[in-house]
Amino acid sequence: xxxxxxxxxxxxxxxVAVINDSTLMGYKIAPTGIDCRKKSRxxxxxxxxxxxxxxxxxIAITSTxxxxxxxxxxxxxxxxxxxxxxxxxxxxxxxxKIRTIIDIGGQDSKVIVIDEKWETKNxxxxxxxxxxxxxxxxxxxxxxxxxxxxxxxxxxxxxTPCQINSTCAVFAESEVISxxxxxxxxxxxxxxIHRSLAKRISGMARKASFEPDLLLTGGxxxxxxxVAAFEDELMMDIYVARKPQLNGAIGAAIIAxxxxxxx
Amino acid sequence: MMLAELDNNSNLxxxxxxxxxxxxxxxxxxxxxxxxxxxxxxxxxxxxxxCITVPEELIYAAGAIPVRLCGGSYEASCIGDELVPRDTCPxxxxxxxxxxxxxxxxYQMCDAVIVSTTCDAKRKxxxxxxxxxxxxxxxxxxxxxxxxxxxxxxxxxxxxKKNIEKLTGRKFIGRxxxxxxxxxxxxxxxxxxxxxxxxxxxxxxxxxxxxxxxAMLAINAYSYDIAFEWTRAMSELNDELEAxxxxxxxxxxxxxxxxxxxxxxxxxxxxxxxSLIEEMGAVIxxxxxxxxxxxxxxxxxxTEKSVKDMMVGIAARYLMPCVCPSFTPNEDRLYxxxxxxxxxxxxxxxxxxxxxxxxxxxELIRVEKIMKEKNIPVLRIETDYNPEDIEQLRTRIExxxxxxxxxxxxxxxx
Numbered sequence: 001x002x003x004x005x006x007x008x009x010x011x012x013x014x015x016v017a018v019i020n021d022s023t024l025m026g027y028k029i030a031p032t033g034i035d036c037r038k039k040s041r042x043x044x045x046x047x048x049x050x051x052x053x054x055x056x057x058x059i060a061i062t063s064t065x066x067x068x069x070x071x072x073x074x075x076x077x078x079x080x081x082x083x084x085x086x087x088x089x090x091x092x093x094x095x096x097k098i099r100t101i102i103d104i105g106g107q108d109s110k111v112i113v114i115d116e117k118w119e120t121k122n123x124x125x126x127x128x129x130x131x132x133x134x135x136x137x138x139x140x141x142x143x144x145x146x147x148x149x150x151x152x153x154x155x156x157x158x159x160t161p162c163q164i165n166s167t168c169a170v171f172a173e174s175e176v177i178s179x180x181x182x183x184x185x186x187x188x189x190x191x192x193i194h195r196s197l198a199k200r201i202s203g204m205a206r207k208a209s210f211e212p213d214l215l216l217t218g219g220x221x222x223x224x225x226x227v228a229a230f231e232d233e234l235m236m237d238i239y240v241a242r243k244p245q246l247n248g249a250i251g252a253a254i255i256a257x258x259x260x261x262x263x
Numbered sequence: 264m265m266l267a268e269l270d271n272n273s274n275l276x277x278x279x280x281x282x283x284x285x286x287x288x289x290x291x292x293x294x295x296x297x298x299x300x301x302x303x304x305x306x307x308x309x310x311x312x313x314c315i316t317v318p319e320e321l322i323y324a325a326g327a328i329p330v331r332l333c334g335g336s337y338e339a340s341c342i343g344d345e346l347v348p349r350d351t352c353p354x355x356x357x358x359x360x361x362x363x364x365x366x367x368x369x370y371q372m373c374d375a376v377i378v379s380t381t382c383d384a385k386r387k388x389x390x391x392x393x394x395x396x397x398x399x400x401x402x403x404x405x406x407x408x409x410x411x412x413x414x415x416x417x418x419x420x421x422x423x424k425k426n427i428e429k430l431t432g433r434k435f436i437g438r439x440x441x442x443x444x445x446x447x448x449x450x451x452x453x454x455x456x457x458x459x460x461x462x463x464x465x466x467x468x469x470x471x472x473x474x475x476x477x478a479m480l481a482i483n484a485y486s487y488d489i490a491f492e493w494t495r496a497m498s499e500l501n502d503e504l505e506a507x508x509x510x511x512x513x514x515x516x517x518x519x520x521x522x523x524x525x526x527x528x529x530x531x532x533x534x535x536x537x538s539l540i541e542e543m544g545a546v547i548x549x550x551x552x553x554x555x556x557x558x559x560x561x562x563x564x565x566t567e568k569s570v571k572d573m574m575v576g577i578a579a580r581y582l583m584p585c586v587c588p589s590f591t592p593n594e595d596r597l598y599x600x601x602x603x604x605x606x607x608x609x610x611x612x613x614x615x616x617x618x619x620x621x622x623x624x625x626e627l628i629r630v631e632k633i634m635k636e637k638n639i640p641v642l643r644i645e646t647d648y649n650p651e652d653i654e655q656l657r658t659r660i661e662x663x664x665x666x667x668x669x670x671x672x673x674x675x676x677x
Contacts, residue, residue, distance in 0.1 A: 066654055066658070078665070079658050079661040079662040079665055080658055080662070081658070081661075081662030081665070082662060082665050107655075108655060108658075119666075119669050119673075120662065120665070120666050120669070121666075122640075123662055123666075125655070125658070125659055127645065
């Protein structure tokens with residue numbers, strides 16, 4: 001059996017995916033920690049034993065993400081932009097014609113505009129701070145004492161979402177604290193946070209002259225509150241990738257197997 | 264550090280070491296013996312300059328030595344950070360940092376510095392520097408095409424000439440910039456520019472014989488060298504590169520993505536962007552910045568050899584071909600970029616915006632528009648001298664190069 005692996009060594013999580021010619025065989029997701037090389041090797045070995053595969057079954061490994069150059073078991077590296085563009089071939093819901101991918105990572109967010117051949121036409125990334133990233137939500141959810149998993153459902157219950165103007169994680173934190181001091185409801189604040197993030201990234205998407213359909217990837221896509229905020233902001237339906245967290249790893253694996261044509 | 268990285272590369276052309284050593288003397292060894300020697304017994308004056316609109320010909324003609332002080336040092340910009348507003352560009356921060364604490368002695372050695380009033384930050388820079396050293400402001404008009412601004416500009420150059428003469432003149436015996444000296448110095452710098460143009464011509468070759476980060480370093484070294492010595496070293500480097508070209512010893516293939524760097528200057532030792540671009544598999548074949556092509560390209564043309572005529576020639580050279588975005592209107596820059604894109608067969612443009620440099624960012628909109636028509640992708644990179652964002656920039660640059668590669672692949676297939 002021909003198997004290929006993709007390792008997405010992100011700033012917050014490492015994602016490993018193993019595919020064969022047509023399906024995702026298995027995957028692993030774990031926090032990156034301090035030693036991304038060791039961690040990804042361990043995860044890769046565990047995944048192989050889970051799937052009862054031997055290393056020789058893996059024909060090629062491609063790595064992507066911030067730690068990509070540290071991964072010594074991979075054969076080649078690709079940028080996250082390319083990995084996400086290609087990953088969408090497998091993770092886009094059926095029937096969608098994806099032309100734009102919005103990936104919200106732990107350290108940066110990106111808007112990638114692709115053509116019908118899944119080639120990147122244009123991309124835009126946020127600047128070096130945490131504005132508009134997964135970290136932004138993480139920091140604020142800590143201030144509000146909410147689990148990251150809960151904030152999506154919470155925000156959907158909001159009655160009158162608050163206005164959060166700052167997109168800087170640090171300034172937004174003081175803005176949230178002042179909203180709490182004014183006795184605002186936590187759910188409304190969370191909805192405001194989602195709006196603020198969606199606003200910033202939608203601005204990036206417009207700057208990159210995005211085209212429909214739009215696919216949301218990255219772990220943040222699992223948050224229904226944020227998806228709703230995006231739909232409000234862009235006034236259109238948004239597709240959420242199947243396994244949004246794995247999009248980059250799957251993309252890297254597809255590149256390893258050079259399977260782009262066989263979607 | 265950048266210099267150490269370069270040294271480890273055994274494939275460098277032999278001629279490049281001269282320029283590496285100049286940078287090493289200035290920034291690493293902090294060695295000013297060269298300058299002391301140059302000052303000599305008659306204690307020649309050293310004059311610092313902060314912009315390419317300062318005519319170095321006048322300084323040489325007065326028997327003084329010009330040094331271009333714009334240094335791209337992160338450490339110096341951190342020092343300057345405390346002395347100027349937060350949103351000031353890193354060039355100005357580093358200039359103030361270097362001057363206030365003198366981490367490299369070159370700054371202290373200058374008897375006077377000349378600051379051009381090109382942008383808001385530069386205008387205020389002069390005032391800050393005057394706390395530490397003698398500053399002469401040079402008022403550069405922002406609109407080139409009016410008689411008034413040309414008159415004003417030439418008047419400014421005459422004032423500058425007088426200032427330089429006053430500084431270099433000995434007591435009782437007036438030492439003026441004389442006709443012969445001015446003619447000679449115009450010749451010296453025109454020859455330097457000729458060698459710089461030769462280097463750019465060589466870089467037009469389909470498969471490059473020199474990497475951009477090295478070529479840019481060699482051009483940048485002019486700031487800290489004496490014009491005729493630099494010219495000699497550059498001419499040797501050019502001979503060597505031409506020989507390499509004929510032998511077919513290329514640094515990368517003709518399929519390597521060819522990048523044009525435009526925008527805010529890359530100033531040594533801030534070599535972050537050039538290093539990243541070439542590490543990620545592209546080659547910089549040319550640049551449109553005031554530390555490269557714009558600095559040393561156009562020669563001075565004079566018809567008669569009278570001081571007045573030469574002053575007019577100098578004034579014209581330093582104003583008319585300059586496409587610094589501080590001028591308005593600045594359509595010339597777009598033409599030049601289009602022309603360069605064609606001549607150097609560019610695949611993509613990396614447009615560098617130094618944080619706080621508004622004029623360059625403004626012109627990006629127009630550059631993107633004209634390049635879209637030519638189907639040349641433009642990547643905007645906003646950064647400063649801080650190394651904190653290297654990995655983020657790497658991702659962006661790598662993805663940009665991937666896009667170019669896939670475009671080239673498609674064109675090859677078609």
